[in-house]
Amino acid sequence: MYTVFLNNKGRVLYDTLIYKWDRDDAFIIECDKNVLNSLQKHLKLYKLKRQINFADMSNELKVHAFISNVTEDAIESKNDIKIYKDPRLSDLGCRVISPAQTPEPDIAQVVGKDVEIKENEDGYKYLRYKLGVGEGADDLPPGTTFPLEVNCDYLHGVSFHKGCYIGQELTARVHHTGVVRKRIMPIKFTDTIKGELEKDSVISAPDNPKSNLGKLKGVVQDYGIGLLRIKEALDAKVLAVGKCTIEVVKPSWWPLEAPKDKQPLAKSE
Template sequence: MIFYQVNRILYKPHIINKFLRNVHTETTSSSNILYPLKSRGLLKVTGDDASVFLQGLITNDMNHFEEGTKSMYAMFLNNKGRVLYDTLIHKWNKEESFLIECDRKLVNVLQKHLKLYKLKRKVNIEDVNDEYLLYALKSTNVKDVSNEKINVYKDPRLTELGYRVISSVDVKDSDVAQTVGNDVVTESNEDGYKYLRYKLGVSEGADDLPPGTSFPLEANCDYLHGVSFHKGCYIGQELTARVHHTGVVRKRIMPLKFNETISNNIERDSVISASSNPKSNLGKLKGVVNNYGLGLLRIKEALDAKILSVANYSAEAQKPAWWPIEAPKELLKSE
């Protein structure tokens, strides 16, 4: 009798389809893929004052490196608290040596920004894009590599984003793939990595965060371990701290799931509205890859609207699973 019931349940088409979807998802997600990040660039900051120098310019705390951290997510802000450059900072070989990863288009601008505040500090800032290549590695079996040619760093933002790989330019992609893991496939571009970011709801680079337009908490910098609220002063700190302590962040970067694959180019910063109210303005589009997009959205309104309209396409705003669970207002009041 029990055997018959089990078979009857397995025979139901929707159960079988659900099972097949899960198998497909697990198979796909277990792939080991190396994406070349040609959209990202590197600056090397070295010198006796390198750590102290960066401490006064970034949202995160450089002291984490003394505690064993190898990579850190951080933003450089202007004096009005808006994001200029979103970066990953990687500890390099020497004691006071760091590689700052940022949008390739902004490497020179960031270098000038750093030199502006250098003053008489013992710091050297150089563009090293002719020396190193950057990769994103999506893998479940990664080798811990750290040598003169290849270095592997765990992405400090989310586990789902995998790893960053920095290699010398004289190392072939195939050799990098063979060195960092087993059965690693190398892609020819970073479209797959961008799709992964959009599906997770993670912004990166000037296309998603045009310099001087967004606040760090709107870009989920706090949720992605990119801001310290316990360190000393840094440029743009006052407004960031005030917004954090008031707990009022009405807009955030969120994933948008479209009802179809988008083959046409949709203009960036297109207005996102509720389908039931075309005149409403719930946010702006940052980009689209296949059936997922990224938008800076009014959180409550976008989630309440259910169906959104973006340049005549229908989409749904999704609350990322990695966002922290918010405490009930009653609990906050009692505290």
């Protein structure tokens, strides 16, 4: 499952994938390696007197992103290599988890394809940016954004029917009564990137350089993601960041929402 941990102000601290592991009482939490220690400290705050143990498995397990469709939720195979469908989007493919010392041919054999295993994450990040999916502390700096702004509701990462959790009140209020004005969205660079673009560079309308429609969160080749004011960004169509011209893309996987004046009215008692 995909989920995020929030602070008491309802802002995202850590985005994670959680896997049911070998034993009934064991789970693997995948997170950005740069926030591993912080996440462990955060979890231990809520351990209280329960018999729960936390262990760093980063030296024992390795995670790969594999872009392909798998029919089963989890497939176990030899050498303890496991494949899980990414719970966020089918376009993100699968996660392959293996013991750290597993030879690359063994992983390729389990996957069932002729694959080339790369240590560089740029290809995976490029796919995420084209889709408009933020991941990790670089894209989602801890304590800066709300879960609905990072599309957690669209990516099956939040339940509005479960019990209480840290940051629930604000998250539920925004969902049921508020309006989400900003979201992480993909942006396409329409010309060659000129100069170095700094993270959190202001995105503006070309005819009004002082306008602030959002902030750049990351760039790979000709795609990036930004936290943008949805209506203003889509209405403007063409925007600018630094000396570059960009287009905002509304993700095809976003749900279609009926206009409020056409939504069915609830029956009165």
